[in-house]
Amino acid sequence: MRVSAVWQKRVALIAGIVLLAWAGATLAVLVNQLLTSGERAAVAQQQAAAAASEARIAKYRDNVAETAADLEDRQEQLEEWSKVHFGVEPAAVTPEAHSDGAAPVAEQAPLKTSRLETGRLETGRLETGALIDPNLPPEAQILAHLEARQENFANRLLTAVNERAAKAEGAVAKLGMNPAALVRNAATGRGGPFIPYRGGKGRASSLGKSFAALESALFRMEVLERTLVAIPSGQPANVLMLSSSYGYRSDPFTGAGAMHSGLDFPGPMGSPILAAAPGRVVFVGQKSGYGNVVEVDHGQGILTRYAHLSGFTSKVGAQVAAGEQIAKMGSTGRSTGSHLHFEVRLNGVAVNPRRFLEAKADVLEVKDDARQRVGSVAAVRGAR
Ligand SMILES: [Zn+2]
Structure with a gap:
């Protein structure tokens, strides 16, 4: 029997493949036999x-970039x-610690990094006490820690801000004003020129x-x-006021009953007239019956009017501090x-100034605290 050369080659190739397959399988069995059962379990694990x-x-790699951008x-x-x-920068705001359970406070400094540089953060400094899955990949753990700290900081800031707002609310109410109405009016844009921030709704939510x-x-604060x-x-x-001069009285010229819409302060001609609060001079000139007048807008719908002046020491547009001279006393x-x-005048309506001039010490204390904060913000803005 004759077998062609081609077929001889084919048979040899098939035989070789079968031989190799058998050798591989034998080798695998041998290797498996060489390993102990414990070792096999470890490899499987x-x-x-x-x-x-x-x-x-793979799951977190997609989220990490997104979470980092969010943070x-x-x-x-x-x-x-x-x-x-x-x-100030957030680091300087250090309200008293309030542990309200959600994220226990573990002696943490507020975030100091001006930008989040996740690559360079030391994990050792990120202790928040919050429950974070230790099985997360390291970069996801860093972000989770940061998020917990940020949330914690926001909560502490919220508590401090609410405390300040509550104090201011009490003081405003004691002055006979309606705090809820003030906040409502400001939110609808009727609060006067001094609110720098209208609560750009949308972004924060x-x-x-x-x-x-x-x-x-x-x-609100x-x-x-x-x-x-x-x-x-x-x-x-700096003279005594006629404390009974606001309200109905007999007109000094006609003797008829007339509404007197302010308080009178008799004193020497030329006595300094002082701004009763910080604000902007919005009127300098004559008004019928009032003679020479200066008006100062204090924002929040509050305006003061100074009348019968003999001279002016301020100009329209001037920013004045409380107690700064704006005019001279007279009889025009x-x-x-x-x-x-x-x-x-509150939103254009004259009110008795006495309740403001005779504000009690506790109210003035809260006011002074508010003035310091608002003043420091103004200083920072001015320095820019
Ligand atoms: Zn008067």
Whole structure:
């Protein structure tokens, strides 16, 4: 029997393949036999762990970039709020610690990194006490720690801001004003020119519930404290006022009953007339009956009017501090002698200035605190 050369080659090739396959299988069996059962289990476990870890990493790799961007947005918002409302970086805002269970406070300094640089953060400094899955990949753990700290910081800031707002609310109410109405009016844009921040609704709520709460708390604090600062509680002249002069009285010229819309301060001609609160001079000139008049806008719908003046020491547009001289006492207009006619107008309506001039020490203390914060913010803005 003759077999062609071609077929001889084919048979040889097939025989070789079969031989190799058998050798491979034998080798695998041999290797497996060489390993102890414990070693085999360990290898299986390692393989399973590696597969699980790969799945986790793949899952988090997609989220890490997104989470980091989120955290950076939130951090920027916190820093902006800190500057706008406190004139400082977040690190300098250190309200008393309030452990409210959600995220236990483990002696943590507020975030100091101006930008989130996840690559260079030392994990050892990120202790928050929050429950974070130790099986997460390292970069996901760093982000989870950061998020917990940020949340914690936002909560502590919220508590501090709410405390300030509550104090200001009490003081404003004691001055006979309606705190809720003030905040409402400011939110609809009728609050006067001094609110720098109208609560850009939308952004904070996209940064989470605690950020939305913080935004509205900051707005409320801002309105109430700025109203306190705007309250004309400073003496408009260093002379005694006629304390009974506000309200109905007999007109000094006609003797008929007439509404007197301010308080009178009799004193020597030329006595310095002082701004009763910080604000901007919005009128310098004559008004019928009032003679020479200066008006100062204090924001939040509060305006003071100084009348019967003999001279002016301020110009329209000038920013004046409380106690700064703006004019000189006189007797122009319908006046029977040298005196200051002092008026306070709330949203255009004259009110008795006495409740402001006679504000109690506790109210003035809260006002002073508010003035310091608002002043420090103004200083920071001025320095820019
Ligand atoms: Zn008067």
